[in-house]
Amino acid sequence: MNWIDTIVQGILLGGLYALFAAGLSLVFGIMRLVNLAHGDLIVLAAYLILLIVSLLGLSPFVAALIALPLMFGLGYVLQKVVLNRVLGEDILPPLLVTFGISVVIQNALLQGASADTRRLPTGDVGVASISLGGINVGILPLLTFGSAVAVILILNHVFYRTALGRSFRATSDDPTTASLMGIRPNAVFAQATGIAMMIVTIAALYLGMRANFDPAVGPARLIYAFEAVIIGGLGSLWGTLAGGVIIGLAQTIGAAINPEWQILSGHIAFLLVLLFKPRGLFPRAFD
Amino acid sequence: MAMLSTHGLTAHYGQFQALFGVDITLDAGECVAIIGANGAGKTTLLRSLSGVLRNEPQSIRYRGEPIGALPADAVMKRGVAMVPEGRKLFPSLTVEENLLIGAHARRGSGSWTLDAIYNLFPILKERRDNAGTALSGGQQQMVAIGRALMSNPDVLLCDEISLGLAPVVIRDIYKAMPRIREGGAAVIIVEQDIGQALEVADRVYCMMEGRVTLSGTPTDLTREAIHAAYFGAAA
Numbered sequence: 025m026n027w028i029d030t031i032v033q034g035i036l037l038g039g040l041y042a043l044f045a046a047g048l049s050l051v052f053g054i055m056r057l058v059n060l061a062h063g064d065l066i067v068l069a070a071y072l073i074l075l076i077v078s079l080l081g082l083s084p085f086v087a088a089l090i091a092l093p094l095m096f097g098l099g100y101v102l103q104k105v106v107l108n109r110v111l112g113e114d115i116l117p118p119l120l121v122t123f124g125i126s127v128v129i130q131n132a133l134l135q136g137a138s139a140d141t142r143r144l145p146t147g148d149v150g151v152a153s154i155s156l157g158g159i160n161v162g163i164l165p166l167l168t169f170g171s172a173v174a175v176i177l178i179l180n181h182v183f184y185r186t187a188l189g190r191s192f193r194a195t196s197d198d199p200t201t202a203s204l205m206g207i208r209p210n211a212v213f214a215q216a217t218g219i220a221m222m223i224v225t226i227a228a229l230y231l232g233m234r235a236n237f238d239p240a241v242g243p244a245r246l247i248y249a250f251e252a253v254i255i256g257g258l259g260s261l262w263g264t265l266a267g268g269v270i271i272g273l274a275q276t277i278g279a280a281i282n283p284e285w286q287i288l289s290g291h292i293a294f295l296l297v298l299l300f301k302p303r304g305l306f307p308r309a310f311d
Numbered sequence: 312m313a314m315l316s317t318h319g320l321t322a323h324y325g326q327f328q329a330l331f332g333v334d335i336t337l338d339a340g341e342c343v344a345i346i347g348a349n350g351a352g353k354t355t356l357l358r359s360l361s362g363v364l365r366n367e368p369q370s371i372r373y374r375g376e377p378i379g380a381l382p383a384d385a386v387m388k389r390g391v392a393m394v395p396e397g398r399k400l401f402p403s404l405t406v407e408e409n410l411l412i413g414a415h416a417r418r419g420s421g422s423w424t425l426d427a428i429y430n431l432f433p434i435l436k437e438r439r440d441n442a443g444t445a446l447s448g449g450q451q452q453m454v455a456i457g458r459a460l461m462s463n464p465d466v467l468l469c470d471e472i473s474l475g476l477a478p479v480v481i482r483d484i485y486k487a488m489p490r491i492r493e494g495g496a497a498v499i500i501v502e503q504d505i506g507q508a509l510e511v512a513d514r515v516y517c518m519m520e521g522r523v524t525l526s527g528t529p530t531d532l533t534r535e536a537i538h539a540a541y542f543g544a545a546a
Contacts, residue, residue, distance in 0.1 A: 187415070194401045194412050200363060201399040203383035204392070206416025206462065308403075 038272030039169030043227035045252035047220035061125040063246030069228035099221030133239035144232035257304030344512035351518040361393040362386035392464035400443035407439040413461030421463025428457035449480035
């Protein structure tokens, strides 16, 4: 067994989990909303990309580019029409509503696309690899990880260097005072969920190219995403990447020891972090 | 015609009624002080004016337009900015970002820019990259005032800007008031520090238990009259 190879694969797998998690982290960071339908929205986006691929005969990458604005629109409308109505002091209503959305998406996909497993066509990219210091690394995992880093770089830039990011952070701190600045918190929330759905689309692209998916795989993606966010510390985007990498590493190391341990190892790593760092590795200074 | 006025304004927190038919007016360029004891309804009045509390449309008029039912962001965009009680800086923003977010709904090309605010409160320029909440209370108050000015408001609502500050700091902050008024904004200040209020205001309203009990210019009002309006008993 080649440990260095295992570790490299684990880190790259972490990129996928970080992509699952970044949208969740963004939405939770801005409006304290735990979106239980997040995993199902990733699956929905994967089907959307698949639909565009089969209708127009495009490569999945181009199809994802078309899906990006559509998913932004879906996120914007979902937040504006549904989720903004249930946000408030009580955290239970949004949990119930997003759980309901999760059930609706799963069943709608089952109805519309059947329970058959699907996969996005990858062409040559799916099997291509390059040799890095004696280790063969797949192009697709590298692209996944590179996309995760790029997404987090861009999000951090938007968050800390732009007026939009300023209004995100201010609204997250205190929506009432933000409204005194002329900011409409509901519009800010809708934009944030729209952006989260664009990240979801990127996550869906790699999910669909790397593995089979069917309408029922969403909830497990939600769990990985959730664990990555918690490990990283709520509100820290680089922490979310670190969280994804930790789960990815734990899973590949566990699988290298015994294939049956893959999923379990990831969850144990999550529990260990919670035990020693209950607020995650990179918690915000206040909260 | 008054720039900003209330007409039989009432306000409730659930079952509790906080304002009972309040009528006040503010003319362009004027500075009006609202004084009164704790619980008199001063803050409720400002929260209603700023749109944080929603009311009957016609109960508040701004430049002739009913704004009582508008949300805070819409009121703000029309030119009414608020310095909220307790300063309420955004903890995850630096001093400079707190000021810049005040310009989110910036109106026209008024005189208030980042440089103008730093000119008004030079200490803020030195501390521009600090977290807003890392500043002293007085400096935080300066940020809160600067943040409200950054939108170039026509009306500035100031809620208890002296609260919890040392007298020397309060004096520093009030020293900025003439320059704020030169910038063109009419000002409503809510104050418990009566001396300070009478010094800067053109007119004063005294409130008690949700009603205006006395109004007039600082020179008209005697200590005895204020005392009676403030505490509800003859001095």
